Amino acid sequence: MMPRGNELLLPANPVFVWFSLAVALMCNLLPTGRWAGVPDVLAVALVFWNVHQPRRVGVGAAFVFGLIMDVHQGALLGQHALAYTLLSFFAITVHRRLLWFTVASQAVQIVPLFVAAHAVSLLVRLIAGAGFPGWSLLVAPLAESLLWPVAAFVLLAPQRRPPDRDKNRPL
Numbered sequence: 001m002m003p004r005g006n007e008l009l010l011p012a013n014p015v016f017v018w019f020s021l022a023v024a025l026m027c028n029l030l031p032t033g034r035w036a037g038v039p040d041v042l043a044v045a046l047v048f049w050n051v052h053q054p055r056r057v058g059v060g061a062a063f064v065f066g067l068i069m070d071v072h073q074g075a076l077l078g079q080h081a082l083a084y085t086l087l088s089f090f091a092i093t094v095h096r097r098l099l100w101f102t103v104a105s106q107a108v109q110i111v112p113l114f115v116a117a118h119a120v121s122l123l124v125r126l127i128a129g130a131g132f133p134g135w136s137l138l139v140a141p142l143a144e145s146l147l148w149p150v151a152a153f154v155l156l157a158p159q160r161r162p163p164d165r166d167k168n169r170p171l
Helices: 014-028 041-052 059-073 079-093 103-109 111-127 135-160
Strands: none
Touching: 014 041, 014 059, 041 059, 041 079, 041 111, 041 135, 059 079, 079 111, 103 111, 103 135, 111 135
């Protein structure tokens, strides 16, 4: 049974899925990524694909992307890896329930996931002896949840293409 109001989507192309994750990684590699309060585009893309394609993009991919972000930012090795891994695990845990809601409701429901990921990352930094980055860090989870509708529109666009019409097929 399908939720009311949802259209049938074509299967996600694996090349597009991994390309979109690579583009999100490149967005995170921009120099603005070190400012407090800047949304983590890679985290949004990971959660999106964990929710929509949990068998294709899993916890292992999140761990590898986390290690790449740790090396890029010069952070404690494993800080982002742990945060992304937990984020992906909980996104996969709630993915069936989350798909029943509208995109706006999904954005509200994933706020705790992003808050928890940032809290884990902050906790690891504080344990390692780094200073507190400031209260503007609380803006990032809200900005990431506001990016959710944009991610849903952009990342589901290739799946919304109409299939080839055929006289003999009703769909």
